[in-house]
Amino acid sequence: MIINIVAGGPENLLPDLNKFTGENVIWVGVDRGVFHLIQRNIKPMIAFGDFDSVTTEELTAIESQVNEMKKFKPEKDETDTELALEWALEQNPERIQLFGGTGGRLDHLFANVQLLVNPLIKGYPTSIYLIDRQNVLTVKGPGHYTIEKKSSEKYISFVPVTINVTNLTLEGFKFPLKDRHIFLGSTLCISNELIDDHGTFSFSEGILIVIRSHD
Helix, strand or coil, X not given: CEEEEECCCCHHHCCCHHHHCCCCEEEEEECHHHHHHHHXXXXXXXXXXXCCCCCHHHXXXXXXXXXXXXXXXXXXXCCHHHHHHHHHHHCCCCEEEEECCCCCCHHHXXXXXXXXCHHHHHCCCCXXXXXXXXXXXXXXXXXXXXXXXXXXXXXXXXXXXXXXXEEEEEECECCCEEEEEEECCCCCCCXXXXXXXXXXXXXXXXXXXXXXXXX
């Protein structure tokens, strides 16, 4: 099962959501993201939000289309997106894909990037992917990973989340590394590229954001 969550970020940064549909896919809307889904004739199974970013007419349209709505007051500890992600993680999906989580306010962007770390912290096996028209972000803990070459996501960057990332090794890349120590704030691993059909990356300590992008 894959859970796709559409948040209320700028609509112009959304990819073609119809490319992410399928039999084993559940759609979730967050605040104005619910309206984005309805406009594309995609019916979310559940909606989360305080819905302070939609008009009265848009809210009426949302309520007529969505059977289950989780409404919250604007004054709360968690963002609407975090509440939706917590629900999604409890469903134990294969993966979660978050759309509409980039652009606009920087505080929302940084909060959403940090939310990618939650499965690692809470012990869930599920990975979260933050996706827009130009980028795919996810977070990885220590381990050995294979990564596939994609012409649509030519550039691959590795950004430390923790103070230190140790023994980072990149193989099959234009700029390989061997057992390299990377510290928080380093730009050493920005804008790398695969030279083979597949590459690998591994590290022994820390947390990395893995970003795949195109110009």
